[in-house]
Amino acid sequence: MYDRIGQNVRRTYLLMFVFTLLIMALAYAIGQATRLGWEIIVVGFALAVVVNLYGYYRSDRLALALSGARPVTKEQEPTFYNLVENTAIAAGLPTPGVYVIEDSAPNAFATGRDPQHSVVVATRGLLDKLEKPELEGVVAHEMSHIKNYDIRLMTIVVVLAGMVVLISDLFLRWTFWGGGRRRDRDGGQAQLIMLVIALVLAILAPLAATLIRLAISRRREFLADADGALLTRYPEGLARALEKLDADQEPLEAANKATAHMYIVSPLKGHPGHGRMALLFDTHPPIQERVAALRAMIGPESYA
Numbered sequence: 001m002y003d004r005i006g007q008n009v010r011r012t013y014l015l016m017f018v019f020t021l022l023i024m025a026l027a028y029a030i031g032q033a034t035r036l037g038w039e040i041i042v043v044g045f046a047l048a049v050v051v052n053l054y055g056y057y058r059s060d061r062l063a064l065a066l067s068g069a070r071p072v073t074k075e076q077e078p079t080f081y082n083l084v085e086n087t088a089i090a091a092g093l094p095t096p097g098v099y100v101i102e103d104s105a106p107n108a109f110a111t112g113r114d115p116q117h118s119v120v121v122a123t124r125g126l127l128d129k130l131e132k133p134e135l136e137g138v139v140a141h142e143m144s145h146i147k148n149y150d151i152r153l154m155t156i157v158v159v160l161a162g163m164v165v166l167i168s169d170l171f172l173r174w175t176f177w178g179g180g181r182r183r184d185r186d187g188g189q190a191q192l193i194m195l196v197i198a199l200v201l202a203i204l205a206p207l208a209a210t211l212i213r214l215a216i217s218r219r220r221e222f223l224a225d226a227d228g229a230l231l232t233r234y235p236e237g238l239a240r241a242l243e244k245l246d247a248d249q250e251p252l253e254a255a256n257k258a259t260a261h262m263y264i265v266s267p268l269k270g271h272p273g274h275g276r277m278a279l280l281f282d283t284h285p286p287i288q289e290r291v292a293a294l295r296a297m298i299g300p301e302s303y304a
Contacts, residue, residue, distance in 0.1 A: 012153050016055070019160045020048040026167055047163075055159035060111040060119065060151075063158050063262060067109075068254045069099040069121045080127055083139045084120050090231050091143050096120045105252040106130065106245050109262040110142035111155045118146045123252065130241055137238030140228035141264055148227070150220050154262050162258045221264075225290050229297055239294040246287040 027044025074081040081098050088095045096110070097119040106125040112118030120142050122135075130138065145151050225242075229235035245265045255267035266284045 012149075012156060015153065015156065015160065016052045019052065019164070020045065022164060023048040023051075023167065026164075051159060051163050055156040056113060056152075059155045059159045060113065060117070063109075063111045063155055063259055064099065064119065064121070066158075066254065066256060066259050067101055067121065068103075069101045069119075072098055072100050077127070079132065080122060080135070080139075083132075083136050084143075087136070087139050087143045087231060091140075091147050093118075093143065093147055096143075096146060100124060100127070101252075101254060103253050104128070105250040105267070106248050107252055107263045107265060107267050108138050108142055109259075109264065110145045110151050111262060112146065113152045113155070114149065115146050118151060120146075125248070125250070126245075129248065130244060133232075133234060133237035134241035134244065136232055137228060137234065137241045138264060140231040141224050141238060142228075143231060144224040144227035145220070148220075148223070150224065154220075157261065158258050221285055222290065222293060225294055226297070229294055235294040235297045239291045242287050242291050242294075 024041055024044045027040045027047075031038065031040035072081065074085075077098065077100060080100070084098050085095050093115045096112070096115075099119055099121040101107075101121060101123045103123045104125040105123055106129050108120070108122040108126050110118060110120050120139060122138070126135065126138065145154070225238060228238055232238070242265065249269060251269060252263075252267035255263075257268070260266055260268050261284075263284075265287065
């Protein structure tokens with residue numbers, strides 16, 4: 001467990017470093033293509049520092065705002081709150097904040113920068129459609145993300161990847177509006193080459209952000225499933241919950257690509273554009289594989 005926590009902490013800082021380099025590379029290419037000069041690189045570095053700090057300390061607030069989650073008390077949601085509280089005690093963690101999204105699509109996620117500043121979020125659909133052992137399995141899965149510091153890494157990606165996409169999109173729009181062509185009249189062949197390089201970087205940067213989300217999400221879902229099953233000592237509860245979530249095709253209204261990797265199952269199912277090609281870039285491993293891995297922990301005789 002401590003090795004995994006250490007790996008997540010190191011990967012968080014590595015991600016922030018790579019993000020800084022990527023922003024500076026984009027700034028350099030844009031500067032060369034637009035004759036803005038080296039000043040744009042300084043601006044890019046300053047922007048990367050500000051975004052890194054915001055991502056580290058405030059990205060969880062952004063994730064909650066994007067999802068439309070609201071805090072609830074023990075009096076409002078006694079079953080859900082007690083499960084979070086009891087699972088936190090079993091995991092040896094402080095009790096996270098408890099939030100609910102008023103949406104009938106079943107799903108859940110955890111966010112925060114560390115166990116002392118963490119939150120567990122569930123949709124109304126999850127609370128209504130799952131039986132207590134199944135809900136406990138989902139809560140334990142999210143508690144494992146908190147315990148292993150997955151939440152810090154996954155939440156920071158929301159801000160960093162989103163900023164890369166935003167900068168790339170702004171530059172592409174600027175180019176299509178004619179900014180690149182106006183600059184190029186005086187810049188010669190070298191200016192044109194740099195403009196092409198900047199365009200390539202701007203197009204590839206969102207793909208790189210997607211690949212980063214994939215790299216940090218898929219394996220961690222398997223690990224959180226296994227750790228959550230160990231917390232509850234009942235893998236079948238989480239296995240059945242995953243099957244129910246997979247069978248329910250109702251789309252989550254607040255779902256978006258920036259936060260999709262944080263949920264226990266993809267919230268984009270049923271949304272326009274989430275077809276077979278989109279599955280290649282899905283941030284979650286197939287549910288069937290996750291269920292099979294859980295049931296392999298207990299043997300087929302336990303659920304036959």
